[in-house]
Amino acid sequence: MATILILGAGVMGTALAVPASDNGHRVLLAGTPLDAVPVARMKAGGIHPKLGAPLAGTVTILTDEELGPEHAEAADLIVVGVSSPGIVWAVDRLNGLLGREKPVAFVTKGLDREGDRVVTYAETLPPRIAGMQSFIGIGGPCIARELAERYPTSSIYASCDRVAADFAAGLMRTPYYRLASSEDVTGVEACAALKNFFAIGVSTMQTRYPDRLRADGQSKNPTAAAFNQAAQEMALLCERIGGSRASAFDLAGIGDLHVTVGGGRNSRLGHGLGLGRTVSDVMSGELAGETVEGIDTARIVGSLLRQIENAETRLPLATAITSAVMDGGTLAFDFDRI
Amino acid sequence: MATILILGAGVMGTALAVPASDNGHRVLLAGTPLDAVPVARMKAGGIHPKLGAPLAGTVTILTDEELGPEHAEAADLIVVGVSSPGIVWAVDRLNGLLGREKPVAFVTKGLDREGDRVVTYAETLPPRIAGMQSFIGIGGPCIARELAERYPTSSIYASCDRVAADFAAGLMRTPYYRLASSEDVTGVEACAALKNFFAIGVSTMQTRYPDRLRADGQSKNPTAAAFNQAAQEMALLCERIGGSRASAFDLAGIGDLHVTVGGGRNSRLGHGLGLGRTVSDVMSGELAGETVEGIDTARIVGSLLRQIENAETRLPLATAITSAVMDGGTLAFDFDRI
Numbered sequence: 001m002a003t004i005l006i007l008g009a010g011v012m013g014t015a016l017a018v019p020a021s022d023n024g025h026r027v028l029l030a031g032t033p034l035d036a037v038p039v040a041r042m043k044a045g046g047i048h049p050k051l052g053a054p055l056a057g058t059v060t061i062l063t064d065e066e067l068g069p070e071h072a073e074a075a076d077l078i079v080v081g082v083s084s085p086g087i088v089w090a091v092d093r094l095n096g097l098l099g100r101e102k103p104v105a106f107v108t109k110g111l112d113r114e115g116d117r118v119v120t121y122a123e124t125l126p127p128r129i130a131g132m133q134s135f136i137g138i139g140g141p142c143i144a145r146e147l148a149e150r151y152p153t154s155s156i157y158a159s160c161d162r163v164a165a166d167f168a169a170g171l172m173r174t175p176y177y178r179l180a181s182s183e184d185v186t187g188v189e190a191c192a193a194l195k196n197f198f199a200i201g202v203s204t205m206q207t208r209y210p211d212r213l214r215a216d217g218q219s220k221n222p223t224a225a226a227f228n229q230a231a232q233e234m235a236l237l238c239e240r241i242g243g244s245r246a247s248a249f250d251l252a253g254i255g256d257l258h259v260t261v262g263g264g265r266n267s268r269l270g271h272g273l274g275l276g277r278t279v280s281d282v283m284s285g286e287l288a289g290e291t292v293e294g295i296d297t298a299r300i301v302g303s304l305l306r307q308i309e310n311a312e313t314r315l316p317l318a319t320a321i322t323s324a325v326m327d328g329g330t331l332a333f334d335f336d337r338i
Numbered sequence: 339m340a341t342i343l344i345l346g347a348g349v350m351g352t353a354l355a356v357p358a359s360d361n362g363h364r365v366l367l368a369g370t371p372l373d374a375v376p377v378a379r380m381k382a383g384g385i386h387p388k389l390g391a392p393l394a395g396t397v398t399i400l401t402d403e404e405l406g407p408e409h410a411e412a413a414d415l416i417v418v419g420v421s422s423p424g425i426v427w428a429v430d431r432l433n434g435l436l437g438r439e440k441p442v443a444f445v446t447k448g449l450d451r452e453g454d455r456v457v458t459y460a461e462t463l464p465p466r467i468a469g470m471q472s473f474i475g476i477g478g479p480c481i482a483r484e485l486a487e488r489y490p491t492s493s494i495y496a497s498c499d500r501v502a503a504d505f506a507a508g509l510m511r512t513p514y515y516r517l518a519s520s521e522d523v524t525g526v527e528a529c530a531a532l533k534n535f536f537a538i539g540v541s542t543m544q545t546r547y548p549d550r551l552r553a554d555g556q557s558k559n560p561t562a563a564a565f566n567q568a569a570q571e572m573a574l575l576c577e578r579i580g581g582s583r584a585s586a587f588d589l590a591g592i593g594d595l596h597v598t599v600g601g602g603r604n605s606r607l608g609h610g611l612g613l614g615r616t617v618s619d620v621m622s623g624e625l626a627g628e629t630v631e632g633i634d635t636a637r638i639v640g641s642l643l644r645q646i647e648n649a650e651t652r653l654p655l656a657t658a659i660t661s662a663v664m665d666g667g668t669l670a671f672d673f674d675r676i
Binding site: 215259 | 480481492516543547549551553554557558559560562565573588589593594600674
C-alpha cells in the first residue's frame with residue numbers, strides 16, 4: 001500500500017481517487033480554494049457535484065488550509081489534477097510542501113512560449129518546482145466522470161524518467177484504468193494540449209454538414225476527413241515542439257482527440273462555429289465564463305505557425321482554427337485546402 | 339476531357355460517377371448482372387435507389403450486356419466500384435474487355451492467402467488481369483451516399499506506379515472530393531480491408547458500456563480506447579502484410595476506421611456483439627443475407643495471427659474479433675488485456 005496525494009478536487013482530481021483507492025492505496029485528496037463546495041460535500045460523505053459515484057471511505061478529503069507538508073512527506077506519489085487555471089496554485093503549493101524529492105504526475109496541460117520556442121509543462125514546470133524528483137505527464141482519452149464510474153479507460157503516463165512513469169502507472173493501474181507508459185513526455189504533453197485545439201476544428205464539421213438521414217443529424221465523411229487531417233497536423237506540430245510523431249498517433253493524440261470531439265467545451269465551441277457563428281459570439285453566449293483550453297492553445301499555435309514555411313498549405317486546419325480564435329471570427333476552413 | 343469507365347452500378351460505383359462527371363469527363367457507368375434494378379431506373383432518368391442525388395445527364399448507363407470492348411477502348415481510366423462479391427465478375431469482364439493496357443482503380447477490397455502469406459488485391463489482381471497497365475487502390479473514409487451528395491470527402495489513391503495514382507487522382511479530384519496519392523498500395527489495400535474487421539470490435543464498445551447521461555446513450559472512454567488499440571494493431575498487421583505503418587495512421591487506416599465505426603454493416607454486427615449476442619445470432623437475424631466484409635477479413639487475419647508470436651498479448655483486439663467470428667460466438671474482449 002502506498003500513499004497518493006492528489007492536488008485538486010475538481011472532476012479529474014476526484015476521479016483519479018477512484019482507481020487509486022480501488023488499488024488499496026491511502027489517498028489524500030486536497031481541494032484548491034475554488035473547490036470549497038465539492039470538498040465540503042465530500043467531507044460530509046456526499047458525492048462530488050459533477051460526478052456520479054461516491055469515493056471510498058478510505059479517501060481523506062482535505063481543504064486547502066488543512067493541506068500541509070506532512071501530507072506531501074507521507075506521499076509516495078503526488079498527482080496534480082487541476083485544470084489549467086489551477087496550475088499556479090498547484091506550483092505554489094508544491095513549492096511550499098515538498099521537503100524531499102517526490103515524483104509528481106500532472107493531468108494539467110498547456111503550451112507556453114520560451115523566447116522563440118514553444119514548450120510544454122515538461123520543460124517549464126521542473127525548474128519552477130524545487131523538490132520534484134521527476135515530472136510525469138498524463139495523457140490519453142479520459143473523461144473524468146466515466147473514469148469515476150469505472151468505465152474502461154486507457155491513458156498514458158510519460159516521463160523522461162521511464163522508471164518514474166512506470167512506478168506511477170503501476171500504482172494507478174486497475175482492471176478498468178489501463179495505463180501505458182512512454183519516455184516521450186514532450187510529445188505526450190504537446191498532443192494533450194493540441195487535441196483540445198484540433199477538437200474545435202473537427203467538431204465544427206459535425207454541425208457544418210448536417211445529414212437529415214442520420215439519427216444524430218451529422219454527415220460522417222467530412223468529420224472523418226477533418227479527424228485525419230487533424231491527426232497529420234498534430235504529428236507535424238508535435239515534432240516541431242520536440243516530441244515524437246508516434247505520440248500523435250497513439251493515446252495522447254488520436255485517442256484523446258477521438259474522445260474530445262463531440263463532448264466538452266472545445267467541441268461545443270466547434271459546434272457553434274459549424275453553424276456559421278463567430279468565436280466571439282459563442283464565447284460570450286453559452287460558453288461565457290468557461291475555460292475553453294483549445295483557445296489558449298490556439299494563441300500559442302499561432303506563434304508556431306508563423307515559424308513554419310508554407311504553414312497555410314501544410315497546416316490548413318490549424319491555420320483556420322488559429323485565425324478564427326485570433327479574430328474572434330468564423331472558422332473559414334474549406335476542404336479544397338487539403 | 340477524359341473518358342472514365344466505371345464497372346459496377348452499386349452505390350459506390352454510381353457515387354464515383356458524380357465527381358467524374360462534375361469534372362466534365364465522359365462517364366460510362368456499367369452495371370453488373372445484380373445491378374439490373376438501379377441500371378433500369380437510372381436509364382429511365384431516375385435516381386439510384388440507395389442514393390439521394392441524380393446523376394448528370396452526361397453519364398451513360400450501360401447494362402452488363404451492353405458493355406463492350408469499345409467502352410474499355412475509349413476509356414482513359416477504368417474504375418472498379420463493385421463490393422467484394424462482385425470482384426469475380428469485374429476480373430472476368432476486364433479480361434474480356436481490355437484490348438490495350440489501361441490503368442484500373444479499385445474500390446473493392448479484400449485479403450487473401452497465398453501459401454503462408456497474406457496478400458491484398460494489389461498482389462493478386464495484376465497477374466489475373468491481362469491488359470491492366472497499373473493497379474490503383476482507392477482507400478479512405480468515403481460513405482458512397484455522402485459522396486454522391488457532394489459532402490466533403492477525403493480519399494487516397496495508391497499505386498506502386500505513382501504517376502498512375504496521380505493521374506487517376508487528377509481526373510477524379512473535385513473541390514469536395516479531396517484526393518491524396520501514395521506509393522504504399524499494399525498498405526492502403528491492407529488497411530482498407532482491416533478497418534472493416536476492426537470496426538466490428540470498436541463498435542462493440544459503443545453498446546457494451548451504455549451511458550444514460552449521453553444523448554446517444556454511449557460512454558466515450560471505452561470506444562476511444564478501443565479505437566486507439568485498433569489503430570495500433572492495424573499498423574502492426576499492415577506491416578506484416580507488407581505495407582507501411584504510416585498508412586494505418588492516415589486516410590485508409592484511422593480515417594476510414596473513424597467513418598466505419600458507428601455506420602454500416604460491420605458496425606451493426608459490433609453493436610449486436612456489444613449487447614452480449616453472438617456472431618451467429620446477429621448474422622442469422624438482422625444481417626441475414628448481408629455481406630459483412632469484416633467477417634471475411636477475420637478469417638484471413640486468423641491465419642496471420644497464428645504466425646505472430648504472442649499474438650494474444652500483442653493483438654488482443656484482433657484475437658478477440660477473430661475468435662468470435664471463427665466460433666460464431668460472443669466477443670470476449672476485456673480491457674485488462676491492453
